[in-house]
Amino acid sequence: MDKETVTLKVFFEEPFWIGIVECTADGQMEVCKVTFGAEPKDYEVHAWLLKNYYRLRFSPAVSAEEQKEHNNPKRRQREARRQTAGMCVGTKSQQALSLLREQFKEERKLRTREEKEAEKEARFELKQQKRKEKHRGR
Template sequence: MDKISVTLTVFFEEPFWVGVIEQVTDGMLTVSKVTFGAEPKDYEVNGFLMENYYRFRFSPAVAAAVKAEKKNPKRAMREAHRQTDTTGIGTKSQQALKLQQEQMKTGRKERSREQKEAEKQRQFDLKQQKKKEKHRADNAPVSLLSGKFQFPILQEIL
């Protein structure tokens, strides 16, 4: 049976409030990071998750251990309070976010390199075209009515 577990951790990271969404599906952990501006209220976070969950860009999956334990509700409440008191992201989450960041960085570098090469090629083609136009201007027929050459036959006609 497939089991999906989603955890949201909201903490203050200078100068903004940040939310980290950890999603565990079939033992694979994926993470997404959301930046809030000011400190979000509980109902704002809930509404934001409900409206925008499908838009989150999750990191590539990383193997994670899934714990299937039934706990006493009071113990679960205490653990939830402890988790809200601690700040930071779990190490697996950090690894997943780092992996996503590196993939985005390599993609950005690749696009930038392609754009630079395209610009170089465009500049080269432009220079070649200008060279050809200059060369053509040297071999182009001279206008018959220009002041450089005098043709006696044309002067009689005019």
């Protein structure tokens, strides 16, 4: 049976409130980082997630091991305390976020390289045009 889970963890990372959205399906995990700015209320986070979920740009999929549910209430309480303390970003999430950062970095490099080449070509054409105007056969 296919099981999909979406987890949103909100924590304070100086100077902003950050949200990590983890989407796990078929043993693959995708992650997206969201910056909220000021401290969001629970209902604001819920409304934001409902409105903007389909606009999120997730990282490439990373394999994720299935975690079994714990019935021990003390263990669940300990895990919840860790998550609220800001230590909630797991290593798999960090790997996925770093992959996403690398992907954005490559896209940005490609885009700036194309813009520089286009600018260089435009300057060359302008230079050629001025050169032709100077030598009109006089």
